[in-house]
Amino acid sequence: MTSTTPAETPSPTRQLKPLDLLVAVVRGIGQVDFMASPWTGxxxxxxxxxxxxxxxxYGLLGSAVATLTAYALGVARGSRIAPGLEGFSGTxxxxxxxxxxxxxxxxxxxxxxxxxxGGVVTSALVTLLKPFNLPTFTAPFCIITTAMLLAAPAFERVRHGRIGPMLPSAATGRTALTWNDVWQGMFNGIGQIFFQNKWYVGLVFLVGLVVGNRVAAVAAVVSSLVGLLVAWVLGAPAADIGAGLYGYNAVLTGMALAGIFVVLTPAGGAYALIGAIMATGLTAALTTFFTPFGGHTLTWPFVLASWTFLAAVPQFALLRRAG
Structure with a gap:
C-alpha cells in the first residue's frame, strides 16, 4: 500500500526470477499494513x-493470484510488483x-x-489517482468484495456457503468497558484489519509491525486505543469495542498519516490522531449505510478518511507528504 514512488513504464521484457516473485507475494501480505519487509509478510x-x-x-492464494496477474499483464515490476504493491488487496x-x-x-x-x-481495478485506480498523488490503499479490495457480497444472494452455490462475520451493532447492551475489553480490544483492533477477532492473533500482527517499522507499530497501538476510546465516549456497545470493530479502520488511518504518507512531526502526529477519530466515526456511519442491503463496512472508512486527509495536506503549511 506504500506506493509513493512514481510509476515506472511497464516493461514486459524485464523478468523476475521465481524466488523474486515468491518474495513479492509474501511482501504483498505485509503491504496490507504498509510493510514492504518480507519478514513482516x-x-x-x-x-x-x-x-x-x-x-x-486463502490469504496466500489471494496475494499469489493478484501478483501473478500483474506480472502476466506487464505491470511495472520494479516499482509495483517487487515491493508487494500488487498483492495486498488480493490478500x-x-x-x-x-x-x-x-x-x-x-x-x-x-x-x-x-x-x-482486483488486479484490473488496481491498475485502473493507479491511473485515475496518479494526478492527485493518492495511493489506491485497499479500495480495490473494497470494490471487489462489496460487489461480491451484494451479488451473493443471487447465486445459489455462493449464498449457501455464506457465514458472514460480526458487524458493529446498534447501540444496545452494555456500554461500560472492563479491563479485558480494553486490552483485548486494542489487539483486536490490529487483528481485525485481516478480519481476525482473537487478541493473540492481533498480538502476532503487532510483532510483525515491530519487525517492519517500530514507528508504525506505535502508531497502530495508539490508533487502536483512539478508536476504542472514541467509540466508548460515543456509547458504542462494549462487546463491539472489545472485538476491535471500531479500531481497525482507525489503525490503518493512523499508520498511513503518521509517517508513512505524511512526515511525522508534532503537527503530523496530531493530524494522524484526527484522521483516526474520523475513521472511527465513519465506521459507524458506513455500517449503518451498508447494512440494509447486505453490504459490509470493510476498510471503506480508512480509504475515504485517508484519501481526504492526504488530499488536504498541500493546503496546510505545517504538514508535508512523505516520500
Missing amino acids: LIFLVALFVGGWRFGV LIGVAFALYFGASWMTTLLVVLGCIA
Missing part, C-alpha cells in the same frame, strides 16, 4: 494461520471470501476470479 502469514488454516491458505480478498463464504471449491474459484478482477 511471513509473520503476518503465520498470524493468519494462527487465526485459522483457511485464512492462511484481503482471499481472507474476506474465506470468512464470508467458507472454505470450498466455489470459494477458491471466487478468490481466483476476484483477485484477477
Whole structure:
C-alpha cells in the first residue's frame, strides 16, 4: 500500500526470477499494513494461520493470484510488483471470501476470479489517482468484495456457503468497558484489519509491525486505543469495542498519516490522531449505510478518511507528504 514512488513504464521484457516473485507475494501480505519487509509478510502469514488454516491458505492464494496477474499483464515490476504493491488487496480478498463464504471449491474459484478482477481495478485506480498523488490503499479490495457480497444472494452455490462475520451493532447492551475489553480490544483492533477477532492473533500482527517499522507499530497501538476510546465516549456497545470493530479502520488511518504518507512531526502526529477519530466515526456511519442491503463496512472508512486527509495536506503549511 506504500506506493509513493512514481510509476515506472511497464516493461514486459524485464523478468523476475521465481524466488523474486515468491518474495513479492509474501511482501504483498505485509503491504496490507504498509510493510514492504518480507519478514513482516511471513509473520503476518503465520498470524493468519494462527487465526485459522483457511485464512492462511486463502490469504496466500489471494496475494499469489493478484501478483501473478500483474506480472502476466506487464505491470511495472520494479516499482509495483517487487515491493508487494500488487498483492495486498488480493490478500484481503482471499481472507474476506474465506470468512464470508467458507472454505470450498466455489470459494477458491471466487478468490481466483476476484483477485484477477482486483488486479484490473488496481491498475485502473493507479491511473485515475496518479494526478492527485493518492495511493489506491485497499479500495480495490473494497470494490471487489462489496460487489461480491451484494451479488451473493443471487447465486445459489455462493449464498449457501455464506457465514458472514460480526458487524458493529446498534447501540444496545452494555456500554461500560472492563479491563479485558480494553486490552483485548486494542489487539483486536490490529487483528481485525485481516478480519481476525482473537487478541493473540492481533498480538502476532503487532510483532510483525515491530519487525517492519517500530514507528508504525506505535502508531497502530495508539490508533487502536483512539478508536476504542472514541467509540466508548460515543456509547458504542462494549462487546463491539472489545472485538476491535471500531479500531481497525482507525489503525490503518493512523499508520498511513503518521509517517508513512505524511512526515511525522508534532503537527503530523496530531493530524494522524484526527484522521483516526474520523475513521472511527465513519465506521459507524458506513455500517449503518451498508447494512440494509447486505453490504459490509470493510476498510471503506480508512480509504475515504485517508484519501481526504492526504488530499488536504498541500493546503496546510505545517504538514508535508512523505516520500
